[in-house]
Amino acid sequence: MKVPFLDLSLQHKAxxxxxxxxxxxxxxxxxxxxxxxxxxxxxxxxxTLGYPRALGMNSGTAPLHVACMIAGFGPGDEVVTAPFTFISSAWGINYVGATPVFADVEEGTFNLDPAKLAAAITPRTKGIIVVHLFGQPARMDEIMAIAKQHGLFVIEDCAQAVGARYHGTPVGTIGDVGTFSFYPTKNLGGCGEGGAFVSHREEVHTQARHIRVHGSDRRYYHDIVGGNFRMDGFQGALLNVKLPHLAGWTARRQAIAARYLAEIPLADSRLPEQPAYGKSVFHQFTIRHPRRDALREHLTKREVGTDLIYPVPLHLQKCYANLGRGPGSFPVAEKAAATCVSLPIFPELTDEQVGHVIASINQF
Ligand SMILES: Cc1ncc(COP(=O)(O)O)c(C=O)c1O
Incomplete structure (x- = not known):
């Protein structure tokens, strides 16, 4: 039985x-x-976030960039984020000339470890970019307490966590700004590039609205420096059709995850931790295994698609060699990169396909 890692055509056919x-x-x-x-x-x-307003943008990277502009990060400033994420979580920091500083993640959830975050704060720290990786909310109470103590601007990167809740509160509404991606493979995906910017702070929302259209509120008058971060009409049109399905698709992802959690009892692997404070929307279902590559090969032979998300943590990427954080700097992130494998988890998987993934892993 074939189980693709992801097949977008099924959702679009429906x-x-x-x-x-x-x-x-x-x-x-x-x-x-x-x-x-x-x-x-x-x-x-x-x-869906309990907000009166949101801003459609032209990727999930765009609102991160815009948020870093509004936060006023700049040369000499440090912004802390996780080293185990998609590179885009950090790009905005570079775009405004500030310096990304990494703090290691927790082993169980792959998200920022509040103790490591606290230890990474210096007098130059101006903000935090929290990533809710793989759809799992990060420990926002502890993170917000650290931010408050040091007066830091908090950006929540919710690219993978649309619909996830932390103690019942939608992610993206806890920090100063929440950012979302509607890249086609995301839980809510467009037919091209797309993203969203949200903030409970009205002045921040207004600034972002102006920055999105060349720093302008009135055509050809530019009060602040902006750019082109507009969402295109086709994305809005398709996302309007898809949004009513999101809750059902998320429930199906969670049901598949529940089976994986219950039926993959491998002693030498680790399943993603499910902390009581928040429910994951399972953008990915990522396990760790000491013989990850052999497991992957076995699954490939059984026609089960897998992916390595992410094979190299950010601090070991060539583009960040200048930061001088070599191997050993963030051991949890490095171990995750070396032992993680992501399993198929998309709403259109059949129960038989899910059973085949489970049986194949258990056979290994
Ligand atoms: C954690 C994270 N942040 C940011 C992004 C950037 O989103 P986009 O690809 O829409 O620019 C992505 C998606 O790829 C992501 O996974």
Whole structure:
């Protein structure tokens, strides 16, 4: 039995008619940049967070960049983030000339370890970028307490965690800014690039709205330095069709994860920890295994797709060699990179396919 790591075509086949109707309407109305579809999506998406407003942007990297601009990070400033994440979590820090500083992650959740975060703070620290990796909320109470103590700006990178809740509160609404990605492979994916910026701080929202359109509130008048971070109309149109399905898709991801957690009792592997404070939306289901590469080879032979997310932690990427944090600097992140393997987890997997993944791992 074939079990692909991810097959986006199934979801798009299921919503083909309403999706093409929505995209056609956008095409016919030439609503190509922002416009009604994006506005409708912003309202509906904001409502899922209990917010009156959100800003559609043109990737998940864009709101991180915009948030770093608004936070006022700059040369000489340090911003702390996790070394075990997608590179984009850190890019915004570089874009504004500040310096990324890493703090190691927890073994169980792969998220920022509050004790390591506290130890990474210096007089130059200006902010924290918290990543809710693989859909699992990070320990926000401890992280926010550290931020408050030092007066730090907190950006929540929710690219992988749309819909996840921390003690019942949606992630992205706890820090100063929440950022989301609608890259096609995400839990809520567009038909191209997309992202969102949210903030409970009205002045921050307004600044982001201006920065999104070249620092402008009135055409051809530019009060602040901005850029082009606009969401395109097609993304708004497709996301409007998809958003009502998100809760159901998330529940299906959680049901698959529940089976993996219950039925993969490998003594020498580690399953992702499920802390009581928050429920993961399982963007990934990532296990650790000391013979990871052999396990992966075995799964490939059994036609089970897997992926290595992520094979190299950020501090060991060539682009960050200048930071001088060599091997051994963040042992938990390094161990994760060396032993992790991500299993198929997408809503359209059948129970039989899930059973095949479990049986194949247990056979190994
Ligand atoms: C944790 C994390 N942050 C940021 C991003 C950036 O999102 P995008 O690819 O939409 O720019 C991604 C997605 O790829 C991500 O996984």
């Amino acid at each position: 919503i083909r008619e309403p999706a093409l109707a929505a995209l056609t309407a956008t095409y016919d109305a030439t609503r190509f940049c922002l416009g009604k579809d994006v506005e409708d999506f912003e309202k509906a998406f904001a409502a």
